[in-house]
Amino acid sequence: MGAWHSLKIPSIPEKIHDVETSVAEVLEGHDFSEDAIFAVRLALAEALANAIKHGNRQDPDKEVSVKFRIENSSVTISVRDEGEGFDYNNLPDPTAPDRLEIPSGRGVLLMRSYMDHVKYNNKGNEVTIVKGRGVSKCAQ
């Protein structure tokens, strides 16, 4: 089992890119495929945006906690905010014909589409995402 890496960021969207870039660099060092790294960047950016904007409502006094761990063939990342959580089981399907033109509501769909596993805690203020390493182009 790899060790957990932890960090905390203030609730400002400008921090999203810094975090997903840092994680992507670590994944590249562990020979994750380009597709897997793209998927993690996307899902992590969604998780962070949800935590900062919806969870902490960009309150400067609230932080977002991120921790991640690399195991043999996958990465596990948890993102936790200080908000009230949400009912993640009752989200409308943004791909339903009558919802396609609604500008918001696609973040969780993207996380679920690109990650191998997505799990929320009961309160709904912490999401854990897991992605396998994939096949790197060097190995193909």
Place this chain on the structure above:
Amino acid sequence: MCPMKPLEIHTEKSEGVTFVTVSGYITASESDTLDSALESLTSEHEKFIIVDLKGLELITSDGLGVLIRAHKAAVEYGGRFVLCGLKGNVLDVFKMTALDKVLDLYDSVDVALNSAPT
């Protein structure tokens, strides 16, 4: 890994067409910048807006929302708002969210330029 380029937006108008070139990455913090750029065009009721996304490296749901808003605004005043140049993983994001059914996507600027209104 090459670091992703920051968001860059260039706008040019020629013979009744507005060309917008967008490159780099768009997460929640960059989506406001894109929104302002596109909103300034749709508020002027530009008739034909072609957005070249060939250089787009990453787009999250906030960025998708901006494109949907611009598309809806253009349709509302009878204009056209089309996207082109999407490829690879970024194109897959549009397909995964079924936005390829709503937004007008073309392979390249030339194909978009010569396309008939749908």
